[in-house]
Amino acid sequence: MGRQVQIRRHGGSDVLEVVEQHPEQPGAGCVRVANQAIGMNFIDVYGREGLYPIPSFPSGLGTEGAGIVEAVGDGVTAFSPGDRVAYAQGPLGAYGSWHCLPEKHLVALPDDISFETAAAAMLKGMTVQYLLRQTHCVEAGDTVLFHAAAGGVGSLACQWANALGVRLIGTVSTPEKAARARELGAWATIDYTREDVVARVRELTDGRMCDVVYDSVGKDTWEMSLDCLAPRGLMVSFGNASGPVEGVNLAILNKKGSLFVTRPSLAGYATTPERTRSMAAELFEVIRSGQVVVPVGQRFSLDRVGEAHDALTERRTTGSTILIP
Structure with a gap:
């Protein structure tokens, strides 16, 4: 049995x-x-x-x-x-x-x-593989925002991005998780419970914002994530921890800088x-x-x-x- x-x-x-x-x-x-x-x-x-x-x-x-x-x-x-x-x-x-x-x-x-x-x-690591190496093949010097940077996927993404020379800004919910993400290779962290994420990204990047945002949170961070992107940046929505993103108005992508959006999954890669x-x-x-x-x-x-x-x-x-x- x-x-x-x-x-x-x-x-x-x-x-x-x-x-x-x-x-x-x-x-x-x-x-x-x-x-x-x-x-x-x-x-x-x-x-x-x-x-x-x-x-x-x-x-x-x-x-x-x-x-x-x-x-x-x-x-x-x-x-x-x-x-x-x-x-x-x-x-x-x-x-x-x-x-x-x-x-x-x-x-x-x-x-x-x-x-x-x-x-x-396996699941988290292969997810990071397709996110960093296929959905957008990141290069040294790129700046990306990664939500839940101390979580299962984020913990691996911090390390892999660091190995590739990518500046990963990780969002976290506690000082302890911030310390953990930096220890794993995050270039910077933002405690979203205490800090304005968009304003802090603007400060960290001298106004250039991010080439890519990797968002597994979903509904609660959708607008914020778009606001963290540089013109023609890529929004990668790969999870729904706070609920699914619904009612997307495509015109907002133009308004915020001719942005790109994708909703990938491991099964698609x-x-x-x-x-x-x-x-x-x-x-x-x-x-x-x-x-x-x-x-x-x-x-x-x-x-x-x-x-x-x-x-x-x-x-x-x-x-x-x-x-x-």
Whole structure:
């Protein structure tokens, strides 16, 4: 028997329950992974709450983890039982002691990358990879604004941007998070609970503002983020922590300086096994080189999954949060 987290309806953290289940036999083209560590992300909260509707109940939750291949289905050629693997996409159900998913979503996990590091880094790290290396290929000397700079994605972005010579201005909510972001490589930080973000960006950049704004907050920061951009700057809205951005008036982009806007996701970049593995390889290389250290701020057992979700939504976490099956 194995343990899986399930939800039977959308709602708060109280809808999360741990149940015992027999491991599935993987179907054709699929692999069953014995999870050693599981990544937890804000997108999991969106699914639990219903912002991203779940098609049927009961349902598993989570899409990120790392572990050992237990069994393979017909037609699987890239992996065998005993292989170390990691994943960031696929069907819901990563919150558990095992997970079945198509082999196209798996990447081989090098021996020098731990399971915990992989579970903490796959979704967030590949997100940073596409944000900094594909959505806008940042260059040394660029100035960018990154919201939630001490969070899971932000903690990696601070380091990766610093390694590329990019001046990253990170927004944070406490002095402690500001110190953490600077320690990780942020060029400057802004405490949005105490400072005027737009005015502070203008001061830091001598009025030039930012080439790119990376915004995972959504509704609450939309207008502010646009005001932090230089003319013809790029607004990258890649999350909805405060709720989705709605009712966008395109004319405002012209009014604020012929701005560009994109709403990307990992699924739009990791579109083939080859692209997925290439992105993961670049992530593993910056981790291996020491340019990016994956901070695991919190570890929770599956039994404490509700507590883990509450800590995330109440912004009481730093770095990545992982579940241990």
